[in-house]
Amino acid sequence: MSGQSTYTPKTGLEKWIDQRLPLPRLMHDTMTTFPTPRNLNIWYTFGGILTFCLGVQIVTGIVLAMHYVPNADLAFDSVESIMRDVNYGWLVRYIHSTGASMFFLAVYIHMFRGLYYGSYKAPRELIWIIGVLIYVLMMATAFFGYVLPWGQMSFWGATVITSLFSSIDQVIPHLGTAITTWLWGDFAVGDATLNRFFSLHYLLPFIIAGVVGLHIWALHVPGNNNPLGIDVKSPQDTVPFHPYYTVKDAFYLCCFVVLFAVFVFYAPDFFGNPDNSIKANPLVTPPDIVPEWYLLPFYAMLRSIPQKLLGVLVLVGSLVTLVFIPWLDTSRVRSCRFRPLMKQFFWAFAVDCVILGYCGSQSVDATAFGVPLVWVARLGTLYYFGYFWVLMPIIGLIETPKKLPASIAQSVLGEPAAAPAE
């Protein structure tokens, strides 16, 4: 769909600019006339919502950095000062902290959308892989950011996550310890660590913005997938991006912002952990270290493995697996709408992620209905990997998909009136 440009400069100035830097042409072709499948539903509005989230985090983050002090002795107090003294500091910080959760909420919907409708399948493999990269960068950024308030969860979260690298000791003795010491800049998480995390937390969002540019660029080569998962065959299958999808995206963005505002103004600490209101104490670990909700499923997988190196490998493997999805799915059909068997396993996978998240939120020795949660997490981990590495390849081969519609237009506008029996 990255066909001929339809941009025609109208004024002399536009012509002058177009010959020197065709930026207006790029904007016109990608955001105005860009042919977009006419059947995109609500779940396709989250790309725009995510761009909005990134913008919100960058703007509020820049403001917070004007008042924040990245020093182990002063950081906690400077955050308290932002909350109490800085004019509207509480608002900016609550938008930023809630924004992180909203960002991940949106990205999970976006990713499950891609999984359900097979948006990762050819020719969109690179869009998916770049998306996985963005997701990993988001997790790193969120982790660095969570350390900055220098509360108990900040400190011990930083300790646990950086100590993951010490598992390399079990492969090459002393290398893992050398890496953690290098990451910390000290014998333990401390002032040096806080400073570098602040530097990286400021840097990474701009890296993400760059990679988002690649994500959108790659998207504009084949164009959008759609809920039917079939290719665009004629101009009747598409509508111009503007006004159809600019308006649709704007409407759902408004709905999203309402939800965002509800949390910011009525439950700003909903996603937070009360232990992080206690200043970091290197001598006392809180009774339960819990990461933010969006990392819980991965945390549960890590904890469910009673061997250090293996646990870390499972954690890393759960993310690396995502990269291979385009080739693990052997089905010829993209959308789960036409995959009766895969659809069921997809929803089981979604439930599995929630169950893993719940396991991660509970203490290590917790039970549910008399069953130790660590075993629930083990089964959940098994299903997580089994879904991608076993079910996806096999079901693609044995499943009989439902009949695909002839075209997007036919599916939306109905069957042609006089279709004689064959």
Next chain:
Amino acid sequence: MTATTVDVTRRDFLYVATGAMGGVGVVAVAWPFIDQMNPSAAVLALSSTEVDLSPVAVGQQVVVKWRGHPLFVRHRNAKEIADAKAVAVSDLPDPLARNANLPDSAPATDANREIKAEWLILVGVCTHLGCTPTGFEGDYGGWLCHCHGSQYDTAGRIRKGPAPQNLAVPPYSFLSDTRIKVG
């Protein structure tokens, strides 16, 4: 034709030599940017800490800070010592003493874990992912790490859970009967 061959060979040599020099230059420039993240000499020059043992009664544990880490100073009672001594080294997940005062290959017998049997001095960092374990908890009466469920016995040796190693014994010495110097 001979002349051409010589030219090509010389050019190839120049390409490779230039590339190699460039590579050396990149590494030489990259190293300072990598090494700046390591602890500076000022940090490394830290630090020994002296601990007064006299206020720690039998059965008690105090936690002091050493090199940014918690340090467990535990005054073990007779039962805790007996429990620790009763374990065969072959039953331990980590058979090494992990004692900085002994050779690396020392076995994890209780005697190899301390200088004086009643005083257990340990770095309070779980060898799994670095949390501080809680004393007097878990199945073995030593320490329980609440983060991921590792359990240590009354000699600080790993018995159960994901941690791969025994709690480390730091380099320390007795200055007097009631005073130790750590580090």
